[in-house]
Amino acid sequence: MKTHTLLMPLDMHLHLRDGVMLENIAPLSAYSYSGALIMPNLVPPVNSLEDVKAYKARIMAAVPNDYFEPYMTLFYKNYEKAFLESVADSILAIKLYPAGITTNSEGGVSSFNIEEMRPTLEAMSNLKIPLCIHGETDGFVMDREAEFMRIYELLAINFPKLTIIMEHITTKEAVAMLDKYENLYATITVHHLILTLDDVVGGMMKPHLFCKPIAKRPEDLEALLSVALEAHPKVMFGSDSAPHPQHKKESCGCAAGVFSAPISLQLLCEVFEKYGKLENLQAFVSDNAQNIYGICPEFKEVTLQKRPFVVPNHYAGVVPMYAGETIKWAIESVD
């Protein structure tokens, strides 16, 4: 049977939430990944050194072994330089949300006034703290990411030494930015390497494939695949896996978020194999992130096997992507 081994897989965009949900789902990522960049959009958001340390401790307590590193982030606001110096060693990045743009983002940035942001962003630049951004405007749902490109450009030009990560990109416009500005990087989810809006609302409406940014057009999918499959060095994997209880997904108003954590590595194998690019997956799912963030993750060797795997209907009350469906790869062993 065909197998494929990955070393130190990394998920550079992960939502673990808190409390019982955290306890239930953190082990699923810890099982197959060496580490993950943990998003800070809790209620209230993670925005102090104490918060970061306490949240990291809760995550560590929830995972069953030492072979998983939660790389911590801070929720962006305009911070003092002295504070950033004090927190720099405890975080890997700072995550910026436009206010109200997605789950628990109410305290985010409401206007991109470069001069007001300058002291914070210059301090981050000097301290080499990357800025991760959920890049959407409040415009029409299919245009939000493309409209945000002017903000990325403004930031990339004004802060040329700041590492800026365009998170979970979904459009050809975002892909085009990678080769235009040296300091712009991107994460891509596995579901955005598979889905278009057609899969979400083209047949039946699928709440478990609904996320922000929403999956876009076929030409956008093609652009995303073109850089992911080649493991473009400025692109890395970030699942954006986000758990919601079933009743918040299958109801009269469904919350945004695809829960892919337990099957993301398997799906990545499926996608990369489908296009004959399995040899590039190692770079996409680990090496590029190590280079971009300058991290050395815990050793982990994950071997996947090409055999049918029926995705469980639930993981502790959370419905995963492709629940009940058969995917083509399974995890064989983790060392």
Place this chain on the structure above:
Amino acid sequence: MKTHTLLMPLDMHLHLRDGVMLENIAPLSAYSYSGALIMPNLVPPVNSLEDVKAYKARIMAAVPNDYFEPYMTLFYKNYEKAFLESVADSILAIKLYPAGITTNSEGGVSSFNIEEMRPTLEAMSNLKIPLCIHGETDGFVMDREAEFMRIYELLAINFPKLTIIMEHITTKEAVAMLDKYENLYATITVHHLILTLDDVVGGMMKPHLFCKPIAKRPEDLEALLSVALEAHPKVMFGSDSAPHPQHKKESCGCAAGVFSAPISLQLLCEVFEKYGKLENLQAFVSDNAQNIYGICPEFKEVTLQKRPFVVPNHYAGVVPMYAGETIKWAIESVD
């Protein structure tokens, strides 16, 4: 309090289904409308004279009085001329579905071969039976209707005396066809005069606003409003109201269809008043349809009042559009 009276309102595109569902929901349309064009996509589809008569009888049995006319349709397939002659007096139109494009459309047309369709369409043209079409291709969800324009053009050019109704149009491309071909007409739903894709998946995902064709872009909404509010003489109201049990909407795969029947007239008042065009609603919701189809509906006078109305959470297990929300107009009296 502000009131507005409408005479003989007509819903020229309505799904009543069958059995208990029919019994539960038909009275809701019969209450406020003089008549409605009843869609034939039952399982199996309505495609014989016996089916038409029996279905009409079941509808009449379900409505509590005589003041409602169900205008019957036949499910399009290639019919013999003699059959069409025999059925012409019992139907108002024939409804064409591309195969598999929406609910219960599996038996529809799978290729638009004009020469194969010619005998049927010429007989319909001679018998003055209008052809109603669900105009979508099987392409990308946001492009399906625009892509179908070439089929409308093909039919309009080949059968210049055939009245062709573009059903529930949702795009600026379809609006543009109205003034391009003399024999093309259109229905517009009330939800497509209110929603864009933003309302369906831009915030929370809203299964009760999910329908086919899906609501499109802001510029499409603007084009639809421009012809509806002016009561363009080739445009008429058709709700496309389609009931599904709640568990088929709020689940891991939500069926397409907005259930607007009990509130459609009220919402039409709200939309037309909002844009200062209440005086044109009579034409949009009745007069145009009377002219296009050459029908004289049962007398009915419906008076609506501008006062807050909280939409019920359910009508016999079916969740309506705007369930639990407050709309601005209510039905005051029906005579």
